[in-house]
Structures are given as structure tokens and as C-alpha cells.
Amino acid sequence: MPAAITFYTNPFSRGGIVHWMLEELRVPYRVEYLEYGTSMKAPDYLAINPMGKVPAIRHGDVVVTEAAAICAYLADAFPEAGLAPPPSERGDYYRWLFFASGPLEATIGLNSCNVEMTPDQEMQLGCGRLETVLDVLADAVREKRHIAADRFSAADIYVGSHIGWGMQFGTIDRRPEFEDYWQRLAQRPAHRSSMQQIETAMAKYPLPSAMT
Incomplete structure (x- = not known):
């Protein structure tokens, strides 16, 4: 068993x-x-x-x-x-899974606490400004059904959840790229x-x- x-x-x-x-x-x-x-x-x-x-x-x-x-x-x-691509195709899979758990979560948390980073603090913290992080993420999902290796994976679950919740609670802008990406994922039976x-x-x- x-x-x-x-x-x-x-x-x-x-x-x-x-x-x-x-x-x-x-x-x-x-x-x-x-x-x-x-x-x-x-x-x-x-x-x-x-x-x-x-x-x-x-x-x-x-x-x-x-x-x-x-x-x-x-x-x-x-x-x-x-739910994971073959090892040879995991570059984007790891990249976006941990981009969301690192820079995205950190900068959203700081923004929610009304922390405005100085340029020096941006370098120290390593997460970047919210606008920059969201620009990068929007480009990653623009006109894509899945974020990595052209197939649904655990990275879609993790990134998609943050995008969906972020738009729901107002911590992530309702950009067309995010809306399109999330709407497809939200329809999955699981x-x-x-x-x-x-x-x-x-x-x-x-x-x-x-x-x-």
C-alpha cells in the first residue's frame, strides 16, 4: 500500500x-x-x-x-x-514556482504593510518593487495557457492561486493577462x-x- x-x-x-x-x-x-x-x-x-x-x-x-x-x-x-515536466524541461517550472514563493509573496507582503522600499532596500531585500514584479509575471503568462513547458503543472497551481487570490483581495492588479490565465485554471475540476x-x-x- x-x-x-x-x-x-x-x-x-x-x-x-x-x-x-x-x-x-x-x-x-x-x-x-x-x-x-x-x-x-x-x-x-x-x-x-x-x-x-x-x-x-x-x-x-x-x-x-x-x-x-x-x-x-x-x-x-x-x-x-x-504535474511536473521532465527534468530537461523544468527551467521555467522551477523559475516561476519559486518566483511566486519568493519575490511575489515578499513584495505583496511589504506593500500590504505599506512599506515603500528605497532603492537601497530593494537591493538588500532582493524582491523588487511590486510594479516590477507584476510586470514580469504578466509577461510570463501573457497569451499562455500554462506557465511552464506548455503543459499544466504544479507551477500553475501555485502561481495561479496567488494570482487568483491577489485579484480577489486587491493585492494584485486585475490585468487582462492575469484574468485570462486565471479564468482557465479556475475551471479545472480539481x-x-x-x-x-x-x-x-x-x-x-x-x-x-x-x-x-
């Missing part, structure tokens, strides 16, 4: 990215929902992720945290799902299935009042 997957998440988290990834794999997995400030900081979970954050997965004896790392790991662990499960869980595990 293949090793079981346990998925630790909260419906109001980046765990949605991993949830979509797991649905694309079409393999059994168990979801364990954790709540902010309580079970997410409990000793049992801190033994899995000392940061006390989600998402995380346990696959047999392997523990992986960080959404981008989880997506990359699962794509390799289940090659039959075809994405719709994960969203249905997330919406159900939202009613059962609401955000603490301090976070609303």
Missing part, C-alpha cells in the same frame, strides 16, 4: 493551494483542520511544524512544510499525475472540488474575531 498522506490546513490559509494540488493527484489523503492560536500552536503540531503554521503534509515518514515545497514534493512523489471542500470547512472553522 502507498504511504498515507495527512494534510494539515485551515480553510483561511495558503493551505488552499495544497488542497488543489492534492485533488489534482487523485490519491487518498486525510485532512486535519487546525485552528489559529489553539491547535495550530499545540505541542503535537509544533512537532510537525515548529513555526506553528499551515499548510503541512505528512507522507509516510516524510514531513514537508511551505506550500511551494509541498507542491514540488508531491509532483515528484506522484509522477503518474504528470480546483472546483477543493474550493467546495474549503467553503464547507469555513463554516466549521471560522477565523478568530481578532483576525477578521
Whole structure:
């Protein structure tokens, strides 16, 4: 029997990215929902992720945290799902998967905290200004169905999720390139299935009042 997957998440988290990834794999997995400030900081979970954050997965004896790392790991662990290009075609796959987890996430976070970087800080932080990052990302998805190797991959799941959420919450401009790219991805059956499960869980595990 293949090793079981346990998925630790909260419906109001980046765990949605991993949830979509797991649905694309079409393999059994168990979801364990954790709540902010309580079970997410409990000793049992801190033994899995000392940061006390989600998402995380346990696959047999392997523990992986960080959404981008989880997506990359699962794509390799289940090659039959075809969610990673062949090694010789992974240049863009790795590039955009980690562009989104690095410069994109960092600059959006800084912008959301109203941090206006000076030129010197741009060099120190390495993420670039938001306008530059979004220009680069828009060019990467312009008139493309998929961001890497002309096929759907874990990079589309990760990058697409950030674009979709960013446009929804106003942290990413609703550029035509982003709208076109995201609309195609959002129609995937696995994405719709994960969203249905997330919406159900939202009613059962609401955000603490301090976070609303």
C-alpha cells in the first residue's frame, strides 16, 4: 500500500493551494483542520511544524512544510499525475514556482504593510518593487495557457492561486493577462472540488474575531 498522506490546513490559509494540488493527484489523503492560536500552536503540531503554521503534509515518514515545497514534493512523489515536466524541461517550472514563493509573496507582503522600499532596500531585500514584479509575471503568462513547458503543472497551481487570490483581495492588479490565465485554471475540476471542500470547512472553522 502507498504511504498515507495527512494534510494539515485551515480553510483561511495558503493551505488552499495544497488542497488543489492534492485533488489534482487523485490519491487518498486525510485532512486535519487546525485552528489559529489553539491547535495550530499545540505541542503535537509544533512537532510537525515548529513555526506553528499551515499548510503541512505528512507522507509516510516524510514531513514537508511551505506550500511551494509541498507542491514540488508531491509532483515528484506522484509522477503518474504528470504535474511536473521532465527534468530537461523544468527551467521555467522551477523559475516561476519559486518566483511566486519568493519575490511575489515578499513584495505583496511589504506593500500590504505599506512599506515603500528605497532603492537601497530593494537591493538588500532582493524582491523588487511590486510594479516590477507584476510586470514580469504578466509577461510570463501573457497569451499562455500554462506557465511552464506548455503543459499544466504544479507551477500553475501555485502561481495561479496567488494570482487568483491577489485579484480577489486587491493585492494584485486585475490585468487582462492575469484574468485570462486565471479564468482557465479556475475551471479545472480539481480546483472546483477543493474550493467546495474549503467553503464547507469555513463554516466549521471560522477565523478568530481578532483576525477578521
